[in-house]
Amino acid sequence: MLGLDIGSRAIYLTRYTNGEVLAFGQCPTPPESVVDDIVVEPLRVADALSRLLRLMRVPESTVCLVVGGVHVINKWVEVPRLSSEELNRAAPLEAPRHLPPTQEPMLYRFWVPPHAHQHSGDTMPARLIAIPEAVVHSRLDAVLLAGLQPVSVFPEGDALVRVLTRHHRPHSLLWRGKASALVAIRYDYTEMSIARETYLEFTRTLRIGLEDAIEAVQRALGATFEEAESLLQQSQLDEHGTLHFPEPLGLPPVSLLSFLHSLTSEMRRMVDFQRSRFPEGSYLGLLDSFLITGEGAVLNGLTRYCSHSLGLTCLIGDILNALKWRVEVQDRSPEVMGRYVSALGAAMEGELEIGRLEWGAAEADSQLLMPVEGVPAA
Structure with missing residues (x-):
């Protein structure tokens, strides 16, 4: 599984399989191609990503993207007592009730903590993740142009936790x-x-x-x-x-x-x-x-x-x-390798869920991964 982090200054790519890091690499993000967290020039980003893939000699194409930045909303809310699957099916209607009005199309996902169903009453706590559609879809456009198969999108906060609390x-x-x-x-x-x-x-x-x-x-x-x-x-x-x-x-x-x-x-x-x-x-x-x-x-x-x-x-x-590394890292310091944390977290989560996610599926067992659906190939 590949983990991809497209930032304003650099693109980070990692490969993680069976509990081991097999490869990692980075390249500069083309100037002015990512503006306000949106990939405004997906073709240039795709070209840079394609060169990085060739340099790293990556043999696989499935990728989990991480998305972070000031436009990603994480918020605890009270929601109707439903299963996580039912709640996420209802997200387009339920989520906007908990957010300020916006004209910008958004993607929503709820995460229900393990203890939530122990609460009495008709509601329970859940974490709402909301990401502008343009932030996600512009990255998907670049990834598709680079010949990769995106399976999901993962919030950066959760990617950090996945790695640093391992x-x-x-x-x-x-x-x-x-x-x-x-x-x-x-x-x-x-x-x-x-x-x-x-x-x-x-x-x-x-x-x-x-x-x-x-x-x-x-x-x-x-x-x-x-x-x-x-x-x-x-x-x-x-x-x-x-x-x-x-x-x-x-x-x-x-x-x-x-x-x-x-x-x-x-x-x-x-x-x-x-x-x-x-x-x-x-x-x-x-x-x-x-x-x-x-x-x-x-x-x-x-x-x-x-x-x-x-x-x-x-x-x-x-x-x-x-983490376990199958690639040489003896000459690297933890300080320098910190830039790969988000991409690694996405790859690790994608590796855990790949057996349960299907391309284009309307649902996914994972509460946090946003399955890629309804995005036309560029």
Whole structure:
């Protein structure tokens, strides 16, 4: 199964089969081909993806796409007590009742937690996922043009949880009821999520990302975006939020406090929000650590700065040790590999569900995967 993540700056592709990562690769997204999360030039994206497929020598064509960004809505709502299949059949009518009015066509999916049917009354809690149709269909157009067979679409928050909680054991005393905070710093947004054991409990997407840090370096040094990104990867962030570059470069330090303050303020808000949802002192409301991943994980010293600022443990989400790899990764660091987390999560979920999903089916056993249906081939 292939997992595909089409971002504003890069395209990430992974291959995952029988519990092992068989291949991974990336290529730049063609400039101005993805605007506001929509693939506005699917042919150019398809050409880039086709070149990446040839380079990776991928023999299969089934792919599960991951979709994230500020346009993806995750919201807990009260819905009629129905089975998940019945609820998702009724989603086009039920979901808009819980969202602000919009003229934009949307795709909807409900996820019902395992304990939901234990609630008394005529309603139960469910998580509503809503994604603009253009965000999904434009990606499907590009994938079809590249000769791939898309089977489903997976929300990014759930993809992150799928990978980063892989070794959590819900039935063990260590992980029972445990909440984990996940922060995926992408180029143009940041996905902050809370996982309860191995399920996504809450997610919020912020309009801050690695681009903000890169642009700060760009302005301070008069560099191009590409030069600033390269310099950022060579730099070291201290506990005061200042970037220091290697001495041979002879460059002055650059402050990233604006970006870092925005990031840590939102992390602190997440801790307070989680605490407020439960009785004072409850273990369920405790967030004592953050796992950081995504492209922003390459910022050397970021976890130390966040730990110092928040007074909490902040670590890099280490997917190298979380997964089995059939491809050489000895020369890779967890910080660099963090950019593949979302694509890997989609591939893993697609691998689990491929036996139960059929192309063009109106229903799917998975509550989270949006089966591809009614999308004309380009």
